[in-house]
Amino acid sequence: MRKSKWFSSLYVWLVMVFLYAPIAVLIIFSFNDSKSRNTWTGFTLRWYQELFHDRVIIQSFVVMMVVAIISSIIATILGTLAAIGLSKMNKKLKSIVMTFTYLPMINPEIITGVALMLLFIYLKMEFGMQTLIVAHITFNVPYVILNVLPKLKQMDRNTYDAALDLGCNSFTAFTKVVIPEIMPGIVSGFLMALTYSMDDFVISYFVSGASIQTLPVAIYSMTRRRVSPKINALSTIMFAVVLLVLLVYNLAGSRVEKTGRRKQGGDR
Amino acid sequence: MKGTSVKKNKSSWGVLPSIPYIAWMVTFIIIPLGMVAYFALTNAQGQFTLENIARGGEHMSVLLRSIKLAAIATALCVVIAYPLAYILSRKQGFQKQTLSIMVMLPMWMNFLLRTYAWMTILENNGLINKFLSLFGIGPLQMINTQGAVILGMVYNYIPFMILPLYTTMCKIGNDVIEAAQDLGGSPLQVMAKVVIPLSLPGVSTGITMVFVPAISTFIISKMLGGGTNQLIGDIIELQFLGNSYNPNLGSAISLVLMVVVLLCMSIMSNFDDEEMEGRIL
Amino acid sequence: MKDNILISLKDIVVEFDGQRILKGINLDIHDEEFVTFLGPSGCGKTTTLRIIGGFVEPTAGDIYFDGKKINGVPPYKRNVNTVFQRYALFPHLNVFDNVAFGLNIKKMDKKVIAQKVKEMLKLVGLVGFENRNINQLSGGQQQRVAIARALVNEPKVLLLDEPLGALDLKLRKEMQTELMRIQKSLKITFIYVTHDQEEALTMSDRVVVMKDGEIQQIGTPQDIYNEPKNAFVADFIGESNIIDGVMYEDFEVEFAGQAFKCVDKGFAENERVDVVIRPEDIIVGDYETSPISGEVESVIFKGVHYEMSVDAHGYQWLIHSTQSQEVGAHIGMNVRPEDIHIMKKMEV
Numbered sequence: 001m002r003k004s005k006w007f008s009s010l011y012v013w014l015v016m017v018f019l020y021a022p023i024a025v026l027i028i029f030s031f032n033d034s035k036s037r038n039t040w041t042g043f044t045l046r047w048y049q050e051l052f053h054d055r056v057i058i059q060s061f062v063v064m065m066v067v068a069i070i071s072s073i074i075a076t077i078l079g080t081l082a083a084i085g086l087s088k089m090n091k092k093l094k095s096i097v098m099t100f101t102y103l104p105m106i107n108p109e110i111i112t113g114v115a116l117m118l119l120f121i122y123l124k125m126e127f128g129m130q131t132l133i134v135a136h137i138t139f140n141v142p143y144v145i146l147n148v149l150p151k152l153k154q155m156d157r158n159t160y161d162a163a164l165d166l167g168c169n170s171f172t173a174f175t176k177v178v179i180p181e182i183m184p185g186i187v188s189g190f191l192m193a194l195t196y197s198m199d200d201f202v203i204s205y206f207v208s209g210a211s212i213q214t215l216p217v218a219i220y221s222m223t224r225r226r227v228s229p230k231i232n233a234l235s236t237i238m239f240a241v242v243l244l245v246l247l248v249y250n251l252a253g254s255r256v257e258k259t260g261r262r263k264q265g266g267d268r
Numbered sequence: 269m270k271g272t273s274v275k276k277n278k279s280s281w282g283v284l285p286s287i288p289y290i291a292w293m294v295t296f297i298i299i300p301l302g303m304v305a306y307f308a309l310t311n312a313q314g315q316f317t318l319e320n321i322a323r324g325g326e327h328m329s330v331l332l333r334s335i336k337l338a339a340i341a342t343a344l345c346v347v348i349a350y351p352l353a354y355i356l357s358r359k360q361g362f363q364k365q366t367l368s369i370m371v372m373l374p375m376w377m378n379f380l381l382r383t384y385a386w387m388t389i390l391e392n393n394g395l396i397n398k399f400l401s402l403f404g405i406g407p408l409q410m411i412n413t414q415g416a417v418i419l420g421m422v423y424n425y426i427p428f429m430i431l432p433l434y435t436t437m438c439k440i441g442n443d444v445i446e447a448a449q450d451l452g453g454s455p456l457q458v459m460a461k462v463v464i465p466l467s468l469p470g471v472s473t474g475i476t477m478v479f480v481p482a483i484s485t486f487i488i489s490k491m492l493g494g495g496t497n498q499l500i501g502d503i504i505e506l507q508f509l510g511n512s513y514n515p516n517l518g519s520a521i522s523l524v525l526m527v528v529v530l531l532c533m534s535i536m537s538n539f540d541d542e543e544m545e546g547r548i549l
Numbered sequence: 550m551k552d553n554i555l556i557s558l559k560d561i562v563v564e565f566d567g568q569r570i571l572k573g574i575n576l577d578i579h580d581e582e583f584v585t586f587l588g589p590s591g592c593g594k595t596t597t598l599r600i601i602g603g604f605v606e607p608t609a610g611d612i613y614f615d616g617k618k619i620n621g622v623p624p625y626k627r628n629v630n631t632v633f634q635r636y637a638l639f640p641h642l643n644v645f646d647n648v649a650f651g652l653n654i655k656k657m658d659k660k661v662i663a664q665k666v667k668e669m670l671k672l673v674g675l676v677g678f679e680n681r682n683i684n685q686l687s688g689g690q691q692q693r694v695a696i697a698r699a700l701v702n703e704p705k706v707l708l709l710d711e712p713l714g715a716l717d718l719k720l721r722k723e724m725q726t727e728l729m730r731i732q733k734s735l736k737i738t739f740i741y742v743t744h745d746q747e748e749a750l751t752m753s754d755r756v757v758v759m760k761d762g763e764i765q766q767i768g769t770p771q772d773i774y775n776e777p778k779n780a781f782v783a784d785f786i787g788e789s790n791i792i793d794g795v796m797y798e799d800f801e802v803e804f805a806g807q808a809f810k811c812v813d814k815g816f817a818e819n820e821r822v823d824v825v826i827r828p829e830d831i832i833v834g835d836y837e838t839s840p841i842s843g844e845v846e847s848v849i850f851k852g853v854h855y856e857m858s859v860d861a862h863g864y865q866w867l868i869h870s871t872q873s874q875e876v877g878a879h880i881g882m883n884v885r886p887e888d889i890h891i892m893k894k895m896e897v
Contacts, residue, residue: 022385085286108484115300
């Protein structure tokens with residue numbers, strides 16, 4: 001028994017090393033006092049300073065955030081409404097709609113990107129902020145539906161009827177009872193859409209055109225030129241942010257879990 | 269939509285709220301795909317032709333290379349991720365939570381940056397070769413090889429294998445495993461007769477979620493494969509954003525790629541017994 | 550139940566996460582015995598069971614099977630089988646394959662396996678269910694598949710971890726009778742875990758009462774019920790009235806302001822004790838002439854008897870009687886000497 005425990009710990013750590021080695025390299029060399037990617041010459045923070053003065057990066061960051069927030073908000077509204085309607089559909093229609101909804105998730109991103117590009121050309125839309133937002137809404141809505149639909153399923157139908165029984169009309173019952181109950185799904189759908197939006201490269205690459213870029217697209221150009229450790233600095237910052245968010249999210253989640261567990265009592 | 273009769277329960281809402289999205293979906297999902305099919309099957313004058321697909325056939329070697337590399341990468345992902353997912357699923361409480369966060373964290377890092385990092389490690393004067401030169405070995409050609417592309421694929425997509433595997437394995441209760449041990453099963457037998465059969469839905473989901481992006485990537489091949497290891501994604505990109513704009517050829521190749529992907533997924537769906545919502549993340 | 554000892558637990562201690570789950574268990578289990586571990590949640594009964602099954606390693610202490618020490622022997626090498634609390638049936642296999650699982654591991658001849666499975670399904674009353682999907686079965690049916698799956702391997706000992714907990718009352722009582730019948734006909738040892746004292750008293754040859762990782766008492770159902778060793782056992786098994794009392798001398802005790810003759814001895818003079826009287830042992834009599842008098846606070850019809858709560862001498866007495874009384878009535882109570890159980894005060 002003990003031997004297998006030792007072996008499995010070793011395996012887990014090996015995989016962890018594999019997963020984190022490149023990230024560690026990026027972080028370490030972000031502090032390197034030279035442009036070299038493999039020789040350490042000394043500690044410096046100047047790449048971080050240069051990063052904050054890089055207009056292209058800052059601009060692309062702003063573009064990314066604006067696109068992400070606007071498209072996520074619209075996607076959340078569209079998606080929540082869609083989920084509400086979907087929960088009332090008959091099985092056949094529902095499965096057809098769901099298949100097409102999940103298509104962008106399953107399709108290779110390059111095909112979604114190319115297809116949207118063709119549409120925008122045909123519609124003679126200007127490639128830029130509008131095409132970006134439209135594209136992001138399109139692949140964000142499925143994630144919202146994915147989060148809201150289960151909450152609708154889980155919800156006890158009786159609460160809606162109870163509200164009607166107590167005097168609400170359809171709309172009020174809806175806003176006072178249904179929406180609050182599915183709110184966790186709406187929020188998590190919004191956050192998921194936000195995350196995927198900020199992370200998207202391929203689709204943005206095809207629909208953003210030459211004049212504007214999101215941060216991932218800007219990063220792509222940087223890596224093509226691969227000149228400056230500014231990239232490393234950017235990576236380190238992004239890693240720190242992601243780490244923080246994940247920690248907060250999980251700690252908050254586990255605190256809710258702990259209070260729930262304390263109420264249940266022990267077993268055995 | 270218009271043809272279906274919507275049962276209106278007077279105390280309930282109907283399918284009306286979903287209409288805005290359905291309109292959006294038709295415009296921005298269905299029509300664009302239709303356009304790809306249209307461009308694939310017509311020439312510049314708009315006449316129906318199979319010429320584009322035939323021309324696409326010239327890139328058959330690239331398609332086969334893409335399939336081969338994606339398949340190898342997917343297989344490697346299964347092999348590496350399976351034990352990890354199992355070990356993680358048996359852990360409890362704080363340790364389990366911490367380890368799952370640690371495994372998921374790299375996934376949320378920017379994809380391009382992660383691939384870029386491997387470039388610096390695998391380069392001819394990169395970290396590994398520098399280390400080897402201390403022993404007088406090398407320099408080994410690691411970057412711009414098929415191996416580097418596979419490594420990039422495995423590294424980038426393994427979280428998509430770990431996650432569904434882990435989710436499925438968590439559903440295998442400890443009591444079922446103990447029951448198998450109780451009935452005389454050695455650890456290997458328990459794995460073969462109980463764990464593997466019950467984890468198959470997770471395996472098939474993972475395979476789909478790795479193979480599809482792997483076969484269609486163009487970034488990994490550009491950054492780690494150099495110009496000589498082009499994949500089908502590179503070819504498609506060239507037709508739309510390269511020097512010559514050739515939507516017909518590009519769409520044709522995209523169509524072929526979609527068919528390959530759909531084929532893979534329908535094969536994998538034989539092993540699934542879960543609804544789609546459960547599958548995707 | 551035979552006389553020879555099959556399983557022996559010596560000074561078993563289990564510590565987990567800094568907590569002592571078992572604090573020194575000593576127990577002998579005989580061949581062909583139906584023994585039940587009984588106690589409240591968290592008392593350690595399931596942990597003790599899992600030690601025997603091989604799923605938990607003792608932190609200290611030894612376990613012997615048929616005279617041989619089996620510490621560290623994994624479950625798949627022990628001649629013991631378990632019926633798990635939530636059945637733990639294999640969802641990817643049908644009924645036949647579930648039951649045959651252990652036999653397949655042993656690589657028995659296919660024909661022999663089919664024969665044994667058939668016999669076992671007959672024993673548990675599931676003939677014809679061979680090809681059924683596990684998910685299509687009711688709770689009671691799943692239960693019986695779990696039992697069949699364990700028994701078909703002909704273990705010397707069957708471990709049952711609160712197997713009837715998820716069943717409704719009627720089904721549970723039927724299954725209790727079933728299990729007793731199976732145990733007697735197969736002549737093997739059953740080790741049963743439950744928190745339901747009625748279940749323990751009905752089915753067992755011997756009962757092991759546990760609390761907080763320690764054994765409180767081991768004995769036959771009659772012993773445990775009639776001669777509980779301490780207030781915990783008395784309170785846990787059946788319902789009791791537990792009152793403060795003082796032992797004047799052997800065979801005489803004072804409680805509720807009265808002296809009573811009793812059948813216990815061996816206490817110090819004027820030692821403070823716990824007096825335990827079962828609700829059904831209280832005799833209701835005339836208010837004036839009975840030793841204890843009180844006022845009826847509530848009367849509940851329970852079918853088998855009336856359950857009455859009587860306020861007398863600062864204590865709420867519980868009386869089970871086939872005769873009902875009126876709420877608010879003043880009644881008298883008496884009890885025979887042999888129905889008064891004296892035990893040492895529990896250390897707090």
